[in-house]
Amino acid sequence: MDGYIIATVIKAVLVLSIIAALAGFGTYLERKVLAFMQRRLGPMHVGPYGLLQLAADGIKLFTKEDFIPSGANRLIFMIAPMITAATAFIALAAVPLLPEFTLFGVTVKPIISDLDIGILFVLGMMAAGLYGPLLAGMAQDNKWGLLGAARTAAVFLSYEVVTGLSILAPIMIVGSLSLIDFNNYQAGGMGDWLIWKQPLAFVLFLIAGFAETNRTPFDLIENESEIIAGYATEYSGMRWGMFFIGEYANMITIGFLASLVFLGGFNDWGFLPGGLAILLKVSFFFFFMLWVRASWPHIRPDQLMWLCWKVLMPLAVINVTITGFVMMV
Amino acid sequence: METFAFYLFSILIIGLFTVTVLSRNILYAMTSLAAGMVLISGLFFLLGADFLGVVQLIVYVGAVMALYAFGMMFFDATGVVKENNTPATTVFLLGGLSAVVLVVIFAAPAIGGNVHALYPTPDGATNPQAVGLVLFTKYLIPFEVAAVMLLVAMIAGIILAGKKMDKSLSRMKDESPASEKDVK
CATH class of the missing domain: 1.20.5 (Single alpha-helices involved in coiled-coils or other helix-helix interfaces)
Known part of the structure; x- marks a missing residue:
């Protein structure tokens, strides 16, 4: 029992520190990738190839004044960024990050808590994460913030249905809600990947994932060109940094979910060992999100709602129905 | 450990819902309502009903989010809502009802001894x-x-x-x- 608690604490600390560091490194990668796609150089001045830009940004975030506007609701204003960051990492607790491996004669399961309803827990926690932007926007007594909060509620109510329905068809095929069962179902090589059986669900899940992580075609809750910074208008320093870390951690979580559910998870992929395979897949999804950001413009809130409710949701329902018929016959 | 977690969750839930009822700031009221709903799922997790816990989480996160949208439309989120004084009869009735509920709560362990599961979980079912x-x-x-x-x-x-x-x-x-x- 004691060993279990100690192991869990060690895993939690490791996941927290590694993902937080990756989230920070992700900002550098994003700027570089975007720059190359737009034929610029990106950050170049701090360190070799701008690598130390990360440290410079970190110092700036940590030392900046923690500013709270006079009309704001102080308590809620201070809690909101923590909700985003905390829920992003709690969601990661139920995600199996790597295959089991043996270290110093002990078998390590790289998952903090193996729930048999893992996928629902992850999606529910990520959904709860949107309370961060919502509360931040409402508490700061700023009209741009309030607009951001209103858009948060609209985005949330739009994509949530699509996420649930799109993931339902793979759940029906696998017959389990555990992410490890999803992974084991696709153990027989590339032909067993669920993306071949559920291509539509994969596309729908990915689109909803973009809305969930607030990435560019759907980043209307902090759309700089329309509403300053939306919910984050009045935030500065580390509180703003927490929103950022939460967003990047969510991107990584969506990458893991998409790889585990549709792309064969951490099974060995040809000659690649499983651990490397899943890291490659997650990196691809991360890159894909940056790629889309460089290629597509923002869309309006009503366009997002139209897309989710009138196009994606009927498609998802049809997909679930067809899957059900095929499984019954 | 479980007892400690149960009392922690219970105290937090009751405290948060008290804030929901008593607060005159719409933002505090709704935030404590959402937090209380999320913490209730903790009670399900303690009982081993993981599925129901997650359903509680997902359903109420969405439902309270819709409530926020209405709150945003009707109230000034950072101000204090002016409330009417409640008539004495209502206070009297509600007070009496709460007293009855309290008595039932404290009598619950005595009744609870006879409770048994009508449809027990089949062996091996998740x-x-x-x-x-x-x-x-x-x-x-x-x-x-x-x-x-x-x-x-x-x-x-x-x-x-x-x-x-x-x-x-x-x-x-x-x-x-x-x-x-x-x-x-």
């Missing part, structure tokens, strides 16, 4: 399977009735909100009398 088994055998008809009711509510909602849905709001002409005068 959490979602156990819920599904009971739902699709014993409680099939209530389940279907609830589904039909939700469908009716959805269609009614579409009809209520659907007037002029085929026209774009931004291109719609102003139909107030003033604009007609301008045209003439």
Whole structure:
């Protein structure tokens, strides 16, 4: 029992520190990738190839004044960024990050808590994460913030249905809600990947994932060109940094979910060992999100709602129905 | 450990819902409501009902989010809402009711000794399977009735909100009398 608690604490600390560091490194990668796609150089001045830009940004975030506007609701204003960051990492607790491996004669399961309803827990926690932007926007007594909060509620109510329905068809095929069962179902090589059986669900899940992580075609809750910074208008320093870390951690979580559910998870992929395979897949999804950001413009809130409710949701329902018929016959 | 967690969750839940009722700031009221709903799922997790816990989490996160949208429309989020004074009879009635509820709560352990599971979980069934088994055998008809009711509510909602849905709001002409005068 004691060993279990100690192991869990060690895993939690490791996941927290590694993902937080990756989230920070992700900002550098994003700027570089975007720059190359737009034929610029990106950050170049701090360190070799701008690598130390990360440290410079970190110092700036940590030392900046923690500013709270006079009309704001102080308590809620201070809690909101923590909700985003905390829920992003709690969601990661139920995600199996790597295959089991043996270290110093002990078998390590790289998952903090193996729930048999893992996928629902992850999606529910990520959904709860949107309370961060919502509360931040409402508490700061700023009209741009309030607009951001209103858009948060609209985005949330739009994509949530699509996420649930799109993931339902793979759940029906696998017959389990555990992410490890999803992974084991696709153990027989590339032909067993669920993306071949559920291509539509994969596309729908990915689109909803973009809305969930607030990435560019759907980043209307902090759309700089329309509403300053939306919910984050009045935030500065580390509180703003927490929103950022939460967003990047969510991107990584969506990458893991998409790889585990549709792309064969951490099974060995040809000659690649499983651990490397899943890291490659997650990196691809991360890159894909940056790629889309460089290629597509923002869309309006009503366009997002139209897309989710009138196009994606009927498609998802049809997909679930067809899957059900095929499984019954 | 479980006892400690139970009392921690209970105290937090009751405290948060008290804030919901007593606070005059709409933001505090709704935030504590959402937090209380999330913490209730903790009680389900303690009882080993993981599936119900997650359903509680997902459903209420969405439901309270919709409530926030209404709160945003009707109230100033950073201000204090002015409330009417409640009449004495209501206070008297509600006070009496709470006293009765308190007595029932403290008497609950005595009654609770006789409670046993009517449909115990089959051996080897996981959490979602156990819920599904009971739902699709014993409680099939209530389940279907609830589904039909939700469908009716959805269609009614579409009809209520659907007037002029085929026209774009931004291109719609102003139909107030003033604009007609301008045209003439």
